[in-house]
Amino acid sequence: MEMSLEKQLEIIKRGTVEIVPMDELVKKLEKSLNDKKPLKVKLGLDPSAPDIHLGHTVVLQKLKQFQDLGHEVILIIGDFTGRIGDPTGKSATRKQLTEDEINKNAESYKKQIFRILDPDKTQVVYNSHWLAKFKFEDVIRLAAKTTVARILERDDFKKRYDDNQPIGIHEFFYPLMQGYDSVELKADIELGGTDQKFNLLMGRNLQKEYGQEGQIALMMPILEGLDGVLKMSKSLNNYIGVEDSPKEMFGKVMSIKDELILRYFTLVTPLSNEEIKMMEKEMVAGKNPRDYKVKLAKIIITQYHNIEEADNAEIEFINIFSKNQLPDEIPEVELELGGEGNYWIPKLLQNLGLVSSTSDGKRMLEQGGVKVNGEKITEANLNIEDKMVVQVGKRKFAKIIIK
């Protein structure tokens, strides 16, 4: 089904940070409408992180919109580039992956991505198909298309260079290879986070160098993680994974800062601009932000699981945190009965896997963070009983099963 140019543009623009160049996008869309030929929309994926989180879905949602508009979506698994290692946002050299790791990651990647994209309408390609065939001569030719000064324009290269941090020569090739992918596919549009701007534009330049029309670069914002400051990433452990359990998702969403609520609605849910504006007004008028977080959590859980799970997660959350009850599923841990069942609590907590060391366990005890069957415990020893529930902090529980 076709949509008017204006309508398409409106959908495409929602949530983007930048589209360069805008006027060429309009032209490409016009042409696509006239010729009834879909545009090729490319997204490159680095297979180093097999766990997709909401940060990744920002771009994937946009891709899905293109797909719904009838355009052709092409995913490139950067299996070849992954072996080389992209410079990371942390301004440190990323480790190189082995072929095995990459294949495994790519498979799990696809599975997760198709929770959002339509697998029947998505083309998946591996960039080793063309890059692995490069001869050294081809590499040099490709490298000659740009200059060191231009490469150093890239933000994190510049930063690392200025900070006296190491940069491997191989890292310079990353943008070149990614750019070459666009040449190979004759991409019309490439999506990416704002951190990809340099790479996306490199693709555009290379396409022109190889006599093609340059692709449009469409940048989506980088989603902040649960802390609200740093970008969402697995290594920072501030992420919500699409494969997280409903309960985890609910809890994690509830832990975001209030200021982040509307941003999350814009970037990870399909709600319209009007609906979001409305919520903003209501919150300014004094409505409790907590309720919007609940709504956000439920939308997200429904997307990646289903409505029932979303409802259950809400109920459980209210029980544990608002009413201070126990969760309905507590991990059970088997214990040998040492002595006559009298346990030193720090050791008990460690054996139950609730704390990492007895020192940690002592601290928890001293700080009043230990509860047994809902009662706060302060003495150092405890006679354990079967099915006793031990709790550390607000969210770590274990049920003792005596062997």
Next chain:
RNA sequence: GGGGAGAUUCCCGAGAGGCUAAAGGGGGCAGACUGUAAAUCUGUUGUCUACGACUUCGCAGGUUCGAAUCCUGCUCUCCCCA
């Protein structure tokens, strides 16, 4: 090839022979409070049945009663010159 600087605990970063399990900040965790695992405040943050012992300041040795601190060699990184 020559010269210089550096590597500290989860991260950043002080410390320059004993007062150092190592300042400060970040992050994490716990408690209080509440609107929630938000915000804020307080405490805590190597291990060990523990007012003591053991392990930790790039790696390996050495000097010393005593080393993160001094010496030697090695590994890695950065800068300047060529």
